[in-house]
Amino acid sequence: MIALADLLYRWPGQAAACLDIPRLEIAAGERVFLHGPSGGGKSTLLGLLGGVAVPERGSIELLGSDITRLSGHSRDRFRADHIGFIFQQFNLLPWLSALDNALLPCTFSARRLARAGNAREAATRLLTHLDLAADAWHKPAGELSVGQQQRVAAARALIGRPEILIADEPTSALDAPRQQIFIDLLLAEAKAEGAALLFVSHDERLAAHFDRKIALCDINRAGTVEP
Amino acid sequence: MRAILTLAVKSAWARRLTLGVTLCAIALASALLFAVERVRHDARQSFTQAVSGVDLVVGARSGSVQLMLHAVFRAGSATHNIRWESFAALATHPVVDWAVPLVLGDSHRGFPVLGTTPDYFRHFHYSDRRPLVFAAGQAFADVFEAVLGSAVAAELRLEVGDRITLTHGMTEAGPGHDDKPFTVVGILAPTGTPVDRGVHVNLESISAIHLDWVAGAPLPGLAIPAEFVKKFDLQPKEITAFLVGLKNRADVFRLQRHINGYRGEPLMAVMPGVALDELWQTLGMIEQTLLAMSALVVVIGLAGLLATMLASLNERRRELAILRALGASPRELFLLLTAEGLLITTLGVAFGLGLLAVGTFFFAPLLQAHFGIILQWRLFAPNEWLLLAAILATGLVASLIPGWRAWRMSLADGLTPRN
Numbered sequence: 001m002i003a004l005a006d007l008l009y010r011w012p013g014q015a016a017a018c019l020d021i022p023r024l025e026i027a028a029g030e031r032v033f034l035h036g037p038s039g040g041g042k043s044t045l046l047g048l049l050g051g052v053a054v055p056e057r058g059s060i061e062l063l064g065s066d067i068t069r070l071s072g073h074s075r076d077r078f079r080a081d082h083i084g085f086i087f088q089q090f091n092l093l094p095w096l097s098a099l100d101n102a103l104l105p106c107t108f109s110a111r112r113l114a115r116a117g118n119a120r121e122a123a124t125r126l127l128t129h130l131d132l133a134a135d136a137w138h139k140p141a142g143e144l145s146v147g148q149q150q151r152v153a154a155a156r157a158l159i160g161r162p163e164i165l166i167a168d169e170p171t172s173a174l175d176a177p178r179q180q181i182f183i184d185l186l187l188a189e190a191k192a193e194g195a196a197l198l199f200v201s202h203d204e205r206l207a208a209h210f211d212r213k214i215a216l217c218d219i220n221r222a223g224t225v226e227p
Numbered sequence: 228m229r230a231i232l233t234l235a236v237k238s239a240w241a242r243r244l245t246l247g248v249t250l251c252a253i254a255l256a257s258a259l260l261f262a263v264e265r266v267r268h269d270a271r272q273s274f275t276q277a278v279s280g281v282d283l284v285v286g287a288r289s290g291s292v293q294l295m296l297h298a299v300f301r302a303g304s305a306t307h308n309i310r311w312e313s314f315a316a317l318a319t320h321p322v323v324d325w326a327v328p329l330v331l332g333d334s335h336r337g338f339p340v341l342g343t344t345p346d347y348f349r350h351f352h353y354s355d356r357r358p359l360v361f362a363a364g365q366a367f368a369d370v371f372e373a374v375l376g377s378a379v380a381a382e383l384r385l386e387v388g389d390r391i392t393l394t395h396g397m398t399e400a401g402p403g404h405d406d407k408p409f410t411v412v413g414i415l416a417p418t419g420t421p422v423d424r425g426v427h428v429n430l431e432s433i434s435a436i437h438l439d440w441v442a443g444a445p446l447p448g449l450a451i452p453a454e455f456v457k458k459f460d461l462q463p464k465e466i467t468a469f470l471v472g473l474k475n476r477a478d479v480f481r482l483q484r485h486i487n488g489y490r491g492e493p494l495m496a497v498m499p500g501v502a503l504d505e506l507w508q509t510l511g512m513i514e515q516t517l518l519a520m521s522a523l524v525v526v527i528g529l530a531g532l533l534a535t536m537l538a539s540l541n542e543r544r545r546e547l548a549i550l551r552a553l554g555a556s557p558r559e560l561f562l563l564l565t566a567e568g569l570l571i572t573t574l575g576v577a578f579g580l581g582l583l584a585v586g587t588f589f590f591a592p593l594l595q596a597h598f599g600i601i602l603q604w605r606l607f608a609p610n611e612w613l614l615l616a617a618i619l620a621t622g623l624v625a626s627l628i629p630g631w632r633a634w635r636m637s638l639a640d641g642l643t644p645r646n
Contacts, residue, residue, distance in 0.1 A: 043641075043642075046642060047642055047643070050552065050641070052551060052641040072557075073556055076555065079552070079554050080554020085552040087548075087552075087643070092549070093238070093549060095237065095238065095241030096237065104553055105553055105554075107233070107234075108230050108553045108554040108555070109554060168642075168643070
């Protein structure tokens, strides 16, 4: 599902490599915990996987196609069609309702709209599964609590069943008891939708329920710190 | 792309307060610019087309502009009158071909009433030597008969045969001449000059309605019924001004000198073309300055738009990163911001034009009454298309800057906004 080979990335204007990853593979439906210290190149790696940055060398195969060979526009399309993202916080457009936020990928990607079937139904089903009370669905996202926002973000990442889910410290804004609850919800939904999940965090304690745990420093030969 | 533009509109709506203020600024600025341009254009048009074929305009000594304003544009009022004897003497001067007396001072529902002779319709020309034409009826021949300008007839829905009453002074609230109604005997074809807004009656009618008046007010206890007025001498003792046509235009300076030095009373004669040119030279500078200033106001309005959008861009950095994660390309984000700016500019200009239309509706009669400028109801003149294009082009340039910033930002940020 995800296969990196011989990847080298350098920040513009810097001599030392930021990422130098000989090999990383994640299977379809596999749920992987990737941990590393802050500023260890995690965000850069996600940028490369998302196709918003291009490596200096090496290949990034997603679903069998090497996105480093695609044009910028095709990489953007690919991201819209196949990858769901969840960020640390402020994932949502505050002036759209929770439901409309969850539906956003279907307006950007015809493929995800088609795979969602009835998009509204799919969104409400996901929001229900993720434990968001129905009275919050139509509120502007900006009025929801951080915990609620992250669940809407998860629903948005999952809608239209993308093959790859990428979560970048999605629990860092939540308090400790809610962190595990959110992770469990995310793991369960990823499994139900059959998506591969790459969960990135600096907090190793969260790794308990994942299929596999990877330390970025183990796979990255470059030891530099990103600016 | 559709998705992005739908979001652009929703996002703009979420920031409607700040954008609304910016939009109002652009609307006011463009309304001002268009108003200045339109008044400028129409003033020039009104001034140059208002009179033709008249060699001299003669009135009591004042300013040439003031004399032109009330004698030709029927705006403002004369400070002094001319004695009839002076008119009679000058009208028979050997170089004079024709002379038409004018008496102003009464009105009908805000439209100025001009007392004159039937010769007026024969000798007065406008635009490029175009004569006055009757759309209906004919010139007045007797007392209490009136000829209406086209705008008067249209606005008051009057037809030949209708009866109207005059009011003393230029306001509708002035004392009335209700006891002596006039019959409409003719309606003039539209000219696009102040003639359209005039009510024309003969000199004797003006004297007749003031027979039982002294010093601008009805004499108490004295009422002379309309049917008896012909028993009185109705030749006016004073007139406001008169128009002169010469047998030979080469004599114009000679007669002008003669009138300006007239011994009977202080008079002045002006050549309409020269007076208008003079007026125009004074106004030309002001007009250019006004236009430049209103253009500057538009630029300031658009600079406000630019400032607002650049300021909001920092707040929206996360929004851009989210859109990027959803599959938007940097190019689309560039378009998002540019489209927003252009949308605000376009809406602003549209509102501005709306304001202009409303303003024209309310202020056109005032401009006409006080300055003799006729604002035309019309679509865009070529000049105005140019202005419109210039505003939109400037708005586009102003919008490209936040668009470019968003493009750069999205490339630098990728999926994680940096603050």
